[in-house]
Amino acid sequence: MTDLDAVFKHEYGKVVASLARRFGDLDIAEEAASEALVAAAERWGSGAPPNPGGWLTTTATRKAIDRIRRESLRDAKHLDALMIVDDTPADPSGPIEDDRLRLIFTCCHPALAADTRVALTLRLLGGLTVADIARAFFVPETTMAQRITRAKAKIKQARIPYRVPTDDDLAPRLRAVLAVVYLIFNEGYLAGAGDEPVRSDLTAEAIRLGRLLHALLPDEAEVSGLLAVMLLSEARLASRFAEDGELVPLPEQDRAGWDRALIAEGHSLVRECLRVNRPGRYQLLAAINAVHTDAPDAASTDWSQIAALYGQLYALEPTALVALNRAVAIAEIDGPAVALALIENLPLEGYHAWYATQADLLRRLGRSAQARAAYDLAIAATANPGERAYLQRRRGSTAHG
CATH class of the missing domain: 1.25.40 (Serine Threonine Protein Phosphatase 5, Tetratricopeptide repeat)
Structure with missing residues (x-):
């Protein structure tokens, strides 16, 4: 990936969300942002300007205005769009200072179904393709494309506002935001497409967002759990692939290569969760990772505890994927025949x-x-x-x- 590619990937979602808020039309926002990226690729040559986000936003705004003029949209919107120079004070940023995290909360609007808002946010801001998102939700790519299209249409028809979230908006949107961050991390941790097995840009961004969420909501145990999951997984990165690029499964990894600082931080977060004692999805996943990273070698892994934790997770989230992972632990306790019987008919x-x-x-x-x-x-x-x-x-x- 070139430097310009990285800039485009990082800025595209922010430009789209900014224009969607201003013009109230997601289709116009996406088209204008795409045209701005094309213009940037033609004009920037080998390097981006000092403020690439500002350049892209300004260019995309002009592209949007041109389209609105051509299509002669509603008079009020037309007059508003003609205000190329807006002297009004900037909108307040609300309780979230980071642009990317604020936009994720903005896009995770509760008027949309939970899975739909997560999928749309991943597409606009997560750096994931429709194919990436479809894999994460275990649906065909065409199905996911239709869901995202319908979500955009609903936003347009219902005039759902793209407004900066307030303190009162955080709690009802948090679950979707956590899902977005976790799926960004997962796609980076084991890339579903491309020549590289890992996308470090995605894992790093997900962990950055997780740290920001933990600073913003330090008493939310699920936020602590999510950050712990990502840190404990990232800690194993150096041992996950051989020199030739082949995946090394967890039991075969060289544990001397694990990042002990990240493991210590992750374990500390898990202890925070245990003190709260309100188990949730990410806390249980973090606890499972803590058991794995606490074992000095594969033979010392406490599979009974891992199976029990997956049992708790299944009670909260009775999905085929959780059942599959629980069966892997059971295979280590009761043998492969028992585990095979548990997974043979899973809808996967x-x-x-x-x-x-x-x-x-x-x-x-x-x-x-x-x-x-x-x-x-x-x-x-x-x-x-x-x-x-x-x-x-x-x-x-x-x-x-």
Whole structure:
């Protein structure tokens, strides 16, 4: 990714949200922002100006005004759009100082369905493509594209305002904001597409947003839990891939390469959550990661505790994905046959981790031909180069039978 690409990715969502607030039309905002990026690519040459965000916003504003003039939209909006120079005081920024985090709260409007507002925010501000978002929600890309289109149409038709969130807006929007940040991190942690197995730009931005959220809402245990999950996962980064880029699964990682400072910070956050004693999704995920990172080696992992934590999570969030992860822990306690029976009928068709888990359990049971077939499905279902390399090696090492 070039420096200009990074600037465009970082600024695009902010420009769209700024124009949407001003003109009240998301389609115009997106088109104008896209035209501004094209103009920037043509004019900036090899480097961005000192204030790229300001340049893009000004250019996009002019593009939007041109379109409004051409289409002769409502008189009030037309007159407002002609105000190229706005001498009115800047809108208050509310309780959130960071531009990106404030815009995420702005876009997570409660008038939209929970999944829809998360998906739309990821598209506008998260740096994720429609394909990335569809993978995160386990739906076809066309389905996700339709959801996002309908969400934009609802915003336009219902005239849902893009206004700066107040203190009273934070609580009802927090759950969606946490989901946005977590999904940004996940896409970076194991990239769903592209030549690189990890997108460090996304993981770094998600952790930055998590730290800002924790500073803003220090007494929210789920915020602490989310930050802990990300830190404890990021702590293992240096050991997650071999020199040739192949994924190294958790039991095989060199734990000496883990970042002990991040682990200590993550464990401290988990202890904060335990003191509050109001378990939630991210707190339980953080506790599971804490158990893994507390073990000096794979053999010392407390799988009973991990299975119990996944059981608590399933009670809160009874999804097939949680059931799959719980079964992985149960395999270490009760054996692969029990775990395989638990996951065989889960509705996770097309999900690479489901196929990979089946393949590993079948391999451990000595059912080599079925294991190889499951590995084939897992390989076909992932585009991550590090994961594909790992799965191909495991398939190749599965004994014929």
